[in-house]
Amino acid sequence: MSATNAQPAPVTIGDLQVGADQPVYVIGEIGINHNGDVEIAKKLIDVAVEAGCQAVKFQKRTPEISTPKDQRDKIRQTPWGEMTYLEYKYKVEFEEPEYTEIDAYAKEKGVQWFASPWDAPSVEFLEKMDVPTHKVASASVTDHEMLRALAATGKPIILSTGMSTLEQIDAAVEILDTSKLVILHSTSTYPLPPEEANLRTITTLQERYGVPIGYSGHETGLQISIAAVALGAVAVERHITLDRAMWGSDHASSLEPKGLENLVRDIRILEKALGDGQKRVMPGEFSPMSRLRRVDA
Numbered sequence: 001m002s003a004t005n006a007q008p009a010p011v012t013i014g015d016l017q018v019g020a021d022q023p024v025y026v027i028g029e030i031g032i033n034h035n036g037d038v039e040i041a042k043k044l045i046d047v048a049v050e051a052g053c054q055a056v057k058f059q060k061r062t063p064e065i066s067t068p069k070d071q072r073d074k075i076r077q078t079p080w081g082e083m084t085y086l087e088y089k090y091k092v093e094f095e096e097p098e099y100t101e102i103d104a105y106a107k108e109k110g111v112q113w114f115a116s117p118w119d120a121p122s123v124e125f126l127e128k129m130d131v132p133t134h135k136v137a138s139a140s141v142t143d144h145e146m147l148r149a150l151a152a153t154g155k156p157i158i159l160s161t162g163m164s165t166l167e168q169i170d171a172a173v174e175i176l177d178t179s180k181l182v183i184l185h186s187t188s189t190y191p192l193p194p195e196e197a198n199l200r201t202i203t204t205l206q207e208r209y210g211v212p213i214g215y216s217g218h219e220t221g222l223q224i225s226i227a228a229v230a231l232g233a234v235a236v237e238r239h240i241t242l243d244r245a246m247w248g249s250d251h252a253s254s255l256e257p258k259g260l261e262n263l264v265r266d267i268r269i270l271e272k273a274l275g276d277g278q279k280r281v282m283p284g285e286f287s288p289m290s291r292l293r294r295v296d297a
């Protein structure tokens, strides 16, 4: 009796391989949880490194392009006073001096960094920073202009799939090079209730696209991300924060340092525990077998 269960080839990101039989690629999503302060960003890099993440991630925007027109003039109360949503978006946006500092710091700490560009000029910006990969945020799955700019970079791409239909994902995948593509299952509800996680979609995406599949989580807690790995996710991305009570939209559904440390610890245990699926008697079983199994049975 035999059956084949071919796995897609891993995708090379910088000096790492992301895919089956590789350590799960854990991404600490800093996003805009630095609240515009590069010192907070560096502390979050430390948190990710200490937890054992292989990468940290940011979000790069050109606010006058990426901010929806009907949202720009809405007034927000912020730690920096009352301002429009567009002004706030500029306030938390890092430019070249900050990213140059982040690049040097991440290299010193031995962790990869990259970002999700939210518009085509941001792809150009990130290319100048020579990032090893680009992430497509769920909100950008239908931004074909940006996807074409990303495909033209020739870099590996990590495509998130929250708030998207299979048809929208098909159209995005059509534009990208599937030999360098990692797809993340995701639900863009913040925080994510378990009944919307739909983790079995990981298998659906594996079968439909034949590329390595990971998971981008917005739940509170660790169980759903760990279960995603048990179901075959080869990458896990989680928002991280220094303190979930900090001001800003993503902090509440982020992991604090201890939570991230526990997540990576549990993922590394699970990597070992999943094994290769070949049924055999394990070395630790011989002693109990000799004590417990009747030889004449």
Ligand SMILES: C=C(OP(=O)(O)O)C(=O)O
Residues within 6 Å of the ligand: 031, 058, 059, 116, 135, 136, 137, 138, 139, 160, 161, 162, 184, 186, 188, 216
């Ligand atoms: C919002 C993002 O990702 P996701 O859709 O995976 O949450 C992002 O990468 O900027």
